[in-house]
Amino acid sequence: MLPAERKDFLLARLRADGKVVAKDMAAELGIAEDNIRRDLRELAAAGLCQRVYGGALPPAQAAADYATRTSVSPDSKASVAAAAAGLIAPGATVLLDGGTTALALVAALPPALEATVITHSVTVAAALVGHGGIDVFVLGGRLFKHSAVTSGAAAAEAAQLVSADLFFLGVTGVHHSAGLTTGDADEAAMKRILASRAADTYVLASAEKIGAVSPYTVVPLLSVSGVITDVKSDELEATGVPIIPAG
Numbered sequence: 001m002l003p004a005e006r007k008d009f010l011l012a013r014l015r016a017d018g019k020v021v022a023k024d025m026a027a028e029l030g031i032a033e034d035n036i037r038r039d040l041r042e043l044a045a046a047g048l049c050q051r052v053y054g055g056a057l058p059p060a061q062a063a064a065d066y067a068t069r070t071s072v073s074p075d076s077k078a079s080v081a082a083a084a085a086g087l088i089a090p091g092a093t094v095l096l097d098g099g100t101t102a103l104a105l106v107a108a109l110p111p112a113l114e115a116t117v118i119t120h121s122v123t124v125a126a127a128l129v130g131h132g133g134i135d136v137f138v139l140g141g142r143l144f145k146h147s148a149v150t151s152g153a154a155a156a157e158a159a160q161l162v163s164a165d166l167f168f169l170g171v172t173g174v175h176h177s178a179g180l181t182t183g184d185a186d187e188a189a190m191k192r193i194l195a196s197r198a199a200d201t202y203v204l205a206s207a208e209k210i211g212a213v214s215p216y217t218v219v220p221l222l223s224v225s226g227v228i229t230d231v232k233s234d235e236l237e238a239t240g241v242p243i244i245p246a247g
Contacts, residue, residue, distance in 0.1 A: 001029065014049055014058060018211055021055040050213040052178060058189045059185065060172035060212040074104075079230040080104040081247035084168055084204060087244075090114055092165045095194050096124055098149035099170035101125055101204040109134070118162050120190065127239035137162070141210050144187060159193045167198035169224070173212040174205045174237040179221045181214040183223040188216040200225040202244065207231050 001009070006029065014020050022040065026033040042055045045051045049056040081104035088094055091114060095159060098104050098121030106127040114133040119125055125138045138164075141155025173181040180203060182188050195201045201224045212230040221227075221241050229236075230247035237243055 001031075004036040006031075006035070007043055007116040009012040010036070010039055010043065010056075011048060019055060019057050020049070020169045023054065023216075025055075043130070050215065052213065057175065057178060058211055060181070060209065060214045065067075065159065073188060074232050076247075077101045077104045077204075078108070080162040080204050080206050080228050081108040082232075083228050083244055083246035085109050087166065087202065088113065089117060089165075092116070093118065093150040093163070094111060094166040095119070095162070095198050096169055097191065097194065097204070098124060101206050102168060102170050105168060105204065106131075118164060120155055120159070120194075121148060122150070123148045127228060144184065146184065147187060149187065149190070151184075151190050156190060156193055157179065159190065159197060162197055165200065167194050167201045169195060169201050169203050169218070171205070171218055172209060172214045174203060174209045174227060174229070174236065175211055175213050176221075176233070176239050178213040178217075180218045180224070182216055182218055183214040185216050188218050191218045193222075195219050203227045203229075205231070210236065 022036045025036045040051055044051045047059055050059045078244055080101055084105050085108040093116040096117050096119045102124050106124055110114050116135045117128060118137045120139040125136055128134055130137045139155050139158040140151055141150035142152040144151045171180045171182050203224055207228050210229060210233050221239055226242040226244045228244040228246055
């Protein structure tokens with residue numbers, strides 16, 4: 001089997017099984033495990049898989065640029081956003097992460113809702129300008145353009161000074177074993193701080209995020225109050241994390 005054929009085989013197995021174990025693939029194909037590992041490194045470099053210890057998992061579509069993400073799973077994001085909006089009580093203080101699902105959550109807020117939203121997302125803040133009942137606080141810092149959020153030391157220091165009832169966390173991967181992940185180390189650190197400042201953290205998990213993995217862990221899966229999703233996942237449910245059904 002030629003290297004290109006091997007890679008196609010590995011990708012097909014990844015799509016079918018949701019994972020690739022290097023040792024098993026080497027035994028099945030009758031080749032050295034080093035060859036499989038090299039193939040997986042090259043596939044990961046091309047963004048076609050996410051390497052983990054012993055093999056590979058599906059990559060996160062949500063790691064694409066912001067403009068591309070706006071067209072990914074819009075119906076799923078709307079369902080998740082509607083379920084999340086239903087968790088916000090009048091008068092609540094809410095920490096809202098960045099991302100396109102968070103933006104959908106803003107659109108799903110009842111027009112009469114009175115609440116406080118603290119965010120490090122410039123797009124979320126802008127979308128809330130016309131919502132008369134919501135006070136908006138923006139955490140300043142260096143703009144991370146990939147996700148249109150502030151990050152870095154200034155943003156982290158500002159985040160340490162706030163407290164909230166709820167944090168709606170955006171991630172690029174929700175996986176039963178790899179956990180809650182995202183594609184940038186500084187962004188992951190900022191999300192951890194925000195999660196530590198809220199009484200309850202809920203994950204906004206639209207369809208493309210379930211079963212996907214990105215390089216950087218945000219918080220442990222079982223540390224959150226719930227995962228809001230419209231996707232049925234027996235493996236995710238088996239972890240014991242609370243699932244809030246959307247749609």
